[in-house]
Amino acid sequence: MIRNRFRMKQLFYHLVIGFLALAMIYPIVWMAASSLKPNHEIFATAHSLVPSKLEFGNYVSGWKGFGSNSFSVFFKNSFIIVTLSTVGAVVSSAFVAYALARIPFRGRVFWFSCVMMTMMLPHDVTIIPQYVMFTKLGWLSSFKPVIVPHFFGTPFFIFMLMQFIRTIPSELDEAAKIDGCSKYSIFFKIIVPLLVPALVTTCIFSFYWRWDEFIGPLLYLNKPHLYPVSLALKMFLDSDSANNWGGMFAMSTLSLLPVVVVFLFFQRFIVEGISTTGLKS
Amino acid sequence: MKRLLEHDNVVGYVYLSPFILGFLIFTLYPILSSFYYSFTGYNLMESPNWIGLENYRTMFLDDEKLIKSLKVTFTYVFASVPLRLGFALFVALLLYRTVSGAGFYRAAYYLPSLIGGSVAVSIMWIQVFGDQGLVNAMLGLIGIHTSMSWIGNPSTSLGTLIALSVWQFGSSMLIFLAGLKNIPQTYYEAASVDGANRFQRFFKVTIPLLSPIMLFNLIMQTISAFMTFTPAYVITRGEGGPLDTTLLYSLYLFRRAFTFFQMGYASAMAWVMLLIIGLITFILFKTSVYWVHYESKGEK
Numbered sequence: 272m273i274r275n276r277f278r279m280k281q282l283f284y285h286l287v288i289g290f291l292a293l294a295m296i297y298p299i300v301w302m303a304a305s306s307l308k309p310n311h312e313i314f315a316t317a318h319s320l321v322p323s324k325l326e327f328g329n330y331v332s333g334w335k336g337f338g339s340n341s342f343s344v345f346f347k348n349s350f351i352i353v354t355l356s357t358v359g360a361v362v363s364s365a366f367v368a369y370a371l372a373r374i375p376f377r378g379r380v381f382w383f384s385c386v387m388m389t390m391m392l393p394h395d396v397t398i399i400p401q402y403v404m405f406t407k408l409g410w411l412s413s414f415k416p417v418i419v420p421h422f423f424g425t426p427f428f429i430f431m432l433m434q435f436i437r438t439i440p441s442e443l444d445e446a447a448k449i450d451g452c453s454k455y456s457i458f459f460k461i462i463v464p465l466l467v468p469a470l471v472t473t474c475i476f477s478f479y480w481r482w483d484e485f486i487g488p489l490l491y492l493n494k495p496h497l498y499p500v501s502l503a504l505k506m507f508l509d510s511d512s513a514n515n516w517g518g519m520f521a522m523s524t525l526s527l528l529p530v531v532v533v534f535l536f537f538q539r540f541i542v543e544g545i546s547t548t549g550l551k552s
Numbered sequence: 553m554k555r556l557l558e559h560d561n562v563v564g565y566v567y568l569s570p571f572i573l574g575f576l577i578f579t580l581y582p583i584l585s586s587f588y589y590s591f592t593g594y595n596l597m598e599s600p601n602w603i604g605l606e607n608y609r610t611m612f613l614d615d616e617k618l619i620k621s622l623k624v625t626f627t628y629v630f631a632s633v634p635l636r637l638g639f640a641l642f643v644a645l646l647l648y649r650t651v652s653g654a655g656f657y658r659a660a661y662y663l664p665s666l667i668g669g670s671v672a673v674s675i676m677w678i679q680v681f682g683d684q685g686l687v688n689a690m691l692g693l694i695g696i697h698t699s700m701s702w703i704g705n706p707s708t709s710l711g712t713l714i715a716l717s718v719w720q721f722g723s724s725m726l727i728f729l730a731g732l733k734n735i736p737q738t739y740y741e742a743a744s745v746d747g748a749n750r751f752q753r754f755f756k757v758t759i760p761l762l763s764p765i766m767l768f769n770l771i772m773q774t775i776s777a778f779m780t781f782t783p784a785y786v787i788t789r790g791e792g793g794p795l796d797t798t799l800l801y802s803l804y805l806f807r808r809a810f811t812f813f814q815m816g817y818a819s820a821m822a823w824v825m826l827l828i829i830g831l832i833t834f835i836l837f838k839t840s841v842y843w844v845h846y847e848s849k850g851e852k
Contacts, residue, residue, distance in 0.1 A: 423574020
């Protein structure tokens with residue numbers, strides 16, 4: 272009897288939470304399913320997930336892109352921007368995090384509060400002068416404005432890596448010092464190897480943010496051959512290509528694929544990263 | 553020489569140098585020049601000319617669009633942030649009781665917050681809430697036939713943006729989940745021994761111990777909600793329509809700055825936003841003493 276009631280409760284619980292979960296991912300599944308439907312069928316049978324026949328032609332027509340630029344150009348641009356800015360952000364943030372978490376130098380508290388302030392600063396305040404600055408430098412229509420600023424430490428990553436560095440016992444530093452390590456090599460020989468999981472997490476977050484980034488490319492990359500995927504997708508909405516629904520759904524789905532794949536492979540790192548930053552505030 | 557290089561101050565600043573450089577070039581200098589621009593007329597072609605408080609005066613006395621955009625933004629923030637955090641807490645509490653399949657559920661709830669800011673999802677949202685989209689198709693299945701575009705209708709357009717934001721509650725949920733797991737079981741046991749029922753345990757143990765995390769989330773989510781740009785821009789094709797009902801502040805600022813090249817005016821707008829956000833953060837911190845529980849204080 273009690274066992275039965277327990278079972279019923281479990282079932283009810285799974286029904287509620289399962290239905291909610293389904294509702295959450297349904298739009299994504301719907302988009303992916305629509306990308307495999309023939310163009311005329313997408314909205315005619317919007318209530319159904321099953322295409323009458325699998326139409327991979329959408330992926331072909333979508334991939335062709337716009338004018339002379341196919342999606343191979345846009346994906347390549349995205350990969351260049353994401354890779355370079357991620358390397359820059361992770362390496363520089365690790366350096367800064369080490370200084371702030373481990374070295375008792377004068378002005379440490381001041382600089383830490385600068386990091387926190389930068390993290391909370393609305394980008395609307397800096398975006399206009401930055402635009403003026405990059406225009407004067409002649410950096411418009413190049414990848415520089417969307418890559419270079421990431422080589423100077425990202426506040427959120429600095430904060431996250433600091434939390435991780437603090438969990439490394441400082442006795443290890445002491446031991447290395449006695450063995451003749453300088454403070455510079457302690458970073459490379461002790462901290463970095465132990466920080467690898469956190470660095471992976473940082474890379475993943477950076478990958479996500481840069482992959483999705485929109486406003487930077489929108490401002491600075493104003494030639495279609497420089498567009499990353501995010502900006503290229505927007506072109507499907509512009510008037511002259513506004514009825515290739517299939518191609519639009521196909522390329523949107525494809526643009527989410529790297530994100531979902533990385534998520535499935537590195538779930539543990541992501542969950543850990545979010546949990547640590549949100550907790551120790 | 554070697555001793556000097558090993559000195560804490562030297563080592564510290566060597567490792568800190570990337571941030572210092574970046575801070576000066578990409579944060580401090582822009583903040584100061586933005587403040588200066590806000591007192592000027594500046595179209596990028598000619599150098600800025602000083603007009604004093606004119607931009608600020610125009611904003612509040614002559615710019616009806618700005619007032620409208622402030623209303624839209626406040627509605628958006630005050631609807632989406634509490635709903636988002638409420639959902640996050642609710643689902644976290646459901647998932648906290650470890651059952652089979654928790655990992656799968658967690659992934660399903662988290663995924664939208666991972667991709668939600670992308671252009672692809674904004675495009676998807678247009679189709680989901682379009683006149684022949686998913687929502688209307690689903691309503692058709694239960695007998696409500698409509699060909700209304702939820703995005704094109706002024707009374708529902710902002711609602712679709714709020715829905716998009718609430719849909720991304722997953723990352724807050726993960727933080728709450730981690731917070732729940734950090735609460736020692738002994739606290740609940742002690743409360744039970746003292747005769748607390750389930751609701752009392754929730755309001756006297758769970759909520760107080762979770763409140764610092766809630767405050768942190770509330771502040772960060774409020775700031776980012778005020779800054780929402782991409783979905784509004786993509787979904788409304790950069791217009792903020794229909795009838796300016798989705799003209800979020802960032803979008804309006806962007807239009808002033810980069811469509812009409814009124815850099816001075818847009819800078820003044822940015823400073824007003826900074827003040828508003830600063831004020832709200834300050835109020836949240838000040839009121840937090842009444843509802844946020846800090847354990848260390850109790851121990852002292």
